[in-house]
Amino acid sequence: MAFENVKSIIKTGLPDAxxxxxxxxxxxxxxxxxxxxxxxxxxxxxxxxxxxxxxxxESLKADIHAVQLKTMDYATAEKRGIKL
Incomplete structure (x- = not known):
């Protein structure tokens, strides 16, 4: 699966992501x-x-075998020094 498709799926459900x-x-x-x-x-x-x-x-059923997630809100990202 193309990375842009994964991003699109996530951004559809989490528009501010x-x-x-x-x-x-x-x-x-x-x-x-x-x-x-x-x-x-x-x-x-x-x-x-x-x-x-x-x-x-749905993507996990067909295209993606394994996923490692790192999730956080914007305030946490800023505290961790993550540059967007």
């Missing part, structure tokens, strides 16, 4: 995805990941 997708193996089916969105504010990490996995569930 900043999304970065990296290929972990060179086969485009093991992805490292960083998502920053204020939709995550006040949610536990597991809830944040569930939100993303719900968006990607």
């Amino acid at each position: 900043h999304v970065e997708v990296l290929d972990m193996t060179g086969t485009a089916d093991h992805l490292d995805i960083v998502i920053i969105s204020d939709s995550f504010k006040g949610k536990m990490l597991i809830q944040q990941h569930q939100m993303v996995m719900d968006l990607l569930k």
Whole structure:
């Protein structure tokens, strides 16, 4: 699956999201995805990941074998020094 498709799927469900997708193996089916969105504010990490996995569930059935997620809100990203 093309990285832009993954970004598009996530941004459809989380319109304010900043999304970065990296290929972990060179086969485009093991992805490292960083998502920053204020939709995550006040949610536990597991809830944040569930939100993303719900968006990607159809792609996980066919195109994506493994996903590593890093999720946070914009305030947390700023505290961690993440430049967007």
